[in-house]
Amino acid sequence: MVKQSLTVEGKEYVYYSLKDLQGVDPDAVASLPFSIKVLLEAAVRQCDGKYITRQHVEQLAHWKKTQWEKKEIPFKPARIVFQDFTGVPAIVDLAAMRDAVRDAGGDAMKINxxxxxxxxxxxxxxxxxxxxxxxxxxxxxxxxxRNHERYQFIRWAQKAFQNFRVVPPASGIVHQVNLEALATVLQTKEVEGAIQVFPDSLVGTDSHTPMINALGIVGWGVGGIEAEAAMLGQPLYFVIPEVVGIKLRGRLSEGVTATDLALTITSMLRRKGVVGKFVEFFGPGLKHLSLADRSTVANMAPEYGATMGFFPTDDTALDYLRQTGRGQHVPLAEAYLKAQGMFRTDETPDPDFTIVLELDLGAIQPTLAGPKRPQDRIELSAMKSSFDEAVSTPVAERGYGLSPAELDKKAALPHLAKELGTGAVVLAAITSCTNTSNPSVMIAAGLVAKKAAELGLVKPSYVKSTLTPGSTVVTEYLREAGLLRYLEQLGFYIDGYGCATCCGNSGSLHPEVEQAIKDNQMLVASVLSGNRNFEGRVHPLIKANYLASPPLVIVYALAGTVRIDFENEPIGYGHQNQAVYLKDIWPSNEEIESVIASTLRPELFRKQYEHLFENERWASIQAPEGMNYLWDEQSTYIQKAPYFTEEFARAGADASLKDMRALLLLGDSITTDHISPAGRISTDSPAGVFLSDKGVKVQDYNSYGARRGNHHVMMRGTFANIRIRNKLAGGKEGGYTQYLPTGEILPVYEAAMKYKADKTGLIIIAGKEYGTGSSRDWAAKGTYLLGVKAVLAESFERIHRSNLVGMGVLPLQFEEGENAERLGLDGTETFAMIGVENGIEPGQKVTIQAVKQDQSVVEFRAIVRLDSNVEVEYYRNGGILQTVLQPYMS
Structure with missing residues (x-):
């Protein structure tokens, strides 16, 4: 490992040179994908002979060959970012770990x-x-x-833990704040009297962490369980990834947005299959994409299934640092990255990739995605016919299985003097860091609003319109451009700064609208500029949800329906009853670029982020003091995590994998929203009943996401999604299952508790892409706490599979071409895993015996999805947290 020095602006830095790696061909390193170079540098710099060895360095240096060997490598990121839904349970776990260490006579302050x-x-x-x-x-x-107890707890943590900062509410969305303010491309620290420089890198407890890849920063989403281990010095382990190169050529056509590009790439790559892989963009088309456009594409990496959607650092990235008030970091970043061969220019030779796909930017068309998944792309011109077809398409094919006559259904709204029809847009939300981080689409939305307002268009009264940007900078440039007032004129006022509708925090619709939907079973729609539209996520009453660019959100809000052909039908009628068409209000690229040039300045960003960690309202919260948290048994928000009690210790190692019963039998594309919903808590759900019994009023139930610090609530909310379809629930939609010994149809939680009382281990059976979506650790924690010992699926999404391992739940995968239906399994069988008495090996095949009610046996093979020796160790110890805790217990 060769250290070199670098002098920038009179200051000397040291770094570990990739060009001077001993025993490694410099040309081989030079041809590596840029994302792999970042991992290689981290391995070289942190090589300690224990966690990270010379062998790991060589594996990465020879990636072109070792990518096929599927060996595990460790990675220690430079930093970690949390959002509060995932951050609070992680802090709860750390606080509980401190208690466990203290009670064992250890030094609790080491839990930091x-x-x-x-x-x-x-x-x-x-x-x-x-x-x-x-x-x-x-x-x-x-x-x-509503969140006073949670915020008190976070304030305690802010004081009790070292290396821990908090950005208060109303500041922005984690990924946009990270992109616009926290990230600096490089990190420095003093080591043995010298200033060491190295690439910034991170993991985040939110699946959209890859948004930061737009700056050339390696980062991806992990579950809170993995993040806790990383915080305590444990490397993240993963199999050396394949890297899919996406060669971009051409440029986006007039009127086409970065959102259209991101949705097109999502559809393209989800079909190709890039789960667990890195995606890296290159080619001549890169120079025609702004940094914000790149961030929109990178943000949706989890939607197309990749670990990352990486753009190498280049002049566009450095210009973005200058534009956002961080120009002081540019000289060192440019000098260091060029010295390391990690800076891309137009002359840079194309790296070696596992495979290369090509995309002509000029072929992208205006696009939406929905009505149930972000990868289901629909060209704007086909939107009306697509929705009409979905109405009568079978549910199994992602339709609604209704009669074509449903299209003619109407519901009166007397107080609003309107009529609600099938496909009515009842929620139009400009939301999510995916798009509100991009000035081009936000300015476009403002210009659409201006033109529409000037022509006299008015939004129908049944449309709830919301505007929740990812940073306060958005408000300032919209205001300075004179566009905010037109957005407000159409009903798009600033409602707050946060994820809001994108994570299901939409709030209520107009009471009359909600009642009409319920009374008439209306199939209505939302259009949002978010990244997720899974069933039951956006709003419990809205079954059809479409992702779109912010300007299209405005347009659909004005139209009031998704059943419109904008090419041939008017959006509405303005002054003098004049028909107004889409072409009348859609801004040109030149108009958008002119506004951006006149409003976006470094001073704007510096001013808005000047006091990022300071907030008078936040500082006024009174919080407990001390190293260990004073738990309140009456709190309905924060309860001590149970994983470190004797009852749960070594749960994985001691779990019986015989005589298991199926808790759920599920189909394809089961998301973490299905497993652990984040939205509102219904009054008749087990979680709602629990809160009611605790004296909590219905208006104070808050959301499942906000209650993640209380395992009593979250256990009851596991598999409680109102749209989940369990084949064991007797045709009943929602969080129900059959308690097989008696045949009763019960809420999943109640059935699981009965099985627990019987000492019966549980298995979940599912189809393809199990665990798609958010990186929420509670999807694994809740599964574990219900008594599930194994999950058997056709395939797993990356983060959820690792979260299951992290909680000591065994992921099993059907062999290629097999599934429950083809094997004749109906979920009433008793399951046993055979042949693991002497231990489990990574990726080994095991025999599953399923004994049917008539005592006949179905026997088949399954793959153990413990993908590395480290994961085997985690599973054997009962999970990551127990593994990490062991060294601190004396």
């Missing part, structure tokens, strides 16, 4: 983040009020009142 951690509070905003000037202030007040 070893690397910098930032927690950004962005998921707690619920849009209870919208469409008025006081919406932001009112929503913020409700947020602070």
């Amino acid at each position: 983040p070893q690397i910098p951690v930032d927690l950004i509070i962005d998921h707690s905003l619920i849009v209870e009020h919208s469409g008025s000037n006081d919406a932001f202030k009112t929503n913020l007040e409700i947020e602070y009142q």
Whole structure:
């Protein structure tokens, strides 16, 4: 490992040179994908002979060959970012670990983040009020009142833990704040009297962490369980990834947005299959994509299934640092990355990739995605016919299975003097860091609003319109451009700064609209500029949800329906009853670029982020003091994590994998929203009943996401999604299953508790892409706490599979071409795993015996999805947390 020095602006730095690696061909390193070079540098710099060895360095240096060997490598990121929904349970776990260490006579202060951690509070905003000037202030007040216990706990953690910063509510969305303010491309630290420089890198407890890849920063989403281990110095282990190169050529056509590009790439790569792989963009088309456009594409990496959607650092990235007020970092970044061969120019030779796909940017068309998945792309011109077809398409084919006559259904709205039809847009939300981080689409939305307002268009009164940007910078440039007032004129007032509708915190619709939907079983729609539209996520009453660019959100809000052909039908009628078409209000690229050039300045970003960690309202919260948290048994938000009690210790190692019963039998594309919903808690759900018994009023139930610090609530919410379809539930939709010994149809939680009392181990059986979506650790924690010992699926999404391992739940995968249906399994069998008495090996095949009710036996093979020796160790110890805790217990 060769150290070199670098002098920039009179200051000397040291770094580990990739060009001077001993025993490695420099040309082989030079041809590596840029994303692999970043991993290689981290391995070289942190090589300690214990966690990270010379062998790991050589594996990465010879990636072209070793990618096929599927060997595990360790990675220690430079920092970690949390959002509050995933951050709170992680802190709860750390606080419980401190108690466990203290009770064992160890030094509890050792339970501290070893690397910098930032927690950004962005998921707690619920849009209870919208469409008025006081919406932001009112929503913020409700947020602070409703989340007081959570915020007290976070304030305690802010003081009790080292290397731990908090960004208070109403500051922005984690990934946009990370992109616009926290990231610097490089990190420096003093080591043995010298200043060491190295690439920034991170993991985040939110699946959209790859948004930061737009700057050339390696980062991806992990579950909170893995993040906790990383905080305590444990490397993240993963199999050396394949890297799919996407060669971009051409440029986006007039009127086509970065959102259209991101949705097209999502559809393309989800069909190709890139789960667990890195995606890296290259080619001449890169120079025609702004940094913000790149961030929109990178943000949706989890939607197309990749670990990352990486763009190498180049002049565009450095210009973005200057534009956002971080120009002081540019000289060192440019000098270091060029010295390391990690800076891309137009003359840079194309790296070696596993495979290369090509995409002509000029072929991209205006696009939406839906109505149930982000990868289901629909060209704008086909939107009306697509929705009409979905109405009568079978549910198994992602339709609604209704009669074509449903298209003619109407419901009266007497107080609103309107009529609600099938396909009515009842929620139009400009939301999510995916798009609100991109000035081009936000300015476009503002210009659409301006033209529409000037022509006299008015939004139908049944459309709830919300605007929740990912940073306060957005408000300032919209205001400075004179566009905010037109957005407000159409009903798009600033309702807050947070994820809001994108994570299911949409709030209520107009009461009359909600009643009409319920009374008439209306199939209505939402259009949002988010990244997720899974069933039951956006709003419990809205079954059809479409992702679109912010300007299209405005257009659909004005039209009031998704059943419109914008090429041939008017959006509406303005002054003098004049028909107004899409072409009349859609801005040109030149108009958008002109506004951006006149409004976006470094001073704007510097001013908005000047006091990022300071907030008078936040500072006024009174919180407990001390190294160990004082748990309140009466709290309905924060309860001590149970995983470190004797009952749960070594749960994986001691778990019986015989005589298991199926808790659920599920189909394809089961998301982490299906497993652990983040949205509102219904009054008749097990979680709602629990809160009611605790004296909590219905209006104070908050959301499942906000209650993740209380395992009693979250256990009851596991598999409680109102749209989940369990084949063991007798045709009943929602969180129900059959308690097989008696045949009763019960809420999943109640059935699981009965099985627990019987000492019966549980298995979940599912189809393809199990665990798609958010990186929420509670999807694994809840599964574990219900008593599930194994999950058998056709395939797993990357993060959820590792989360299951992290909680000591065994992931099993059907052999290629097999599934429950083809094997004749109906879920009533008793299951046993045979041949693991002497231990489990990574990726080994095991025999599963399924004994049917008539005592006949179905026997088949399954793959153990413990993908590395480290994962085997985690599973054997009962999970990551128990593994990490062991060294601190004396």
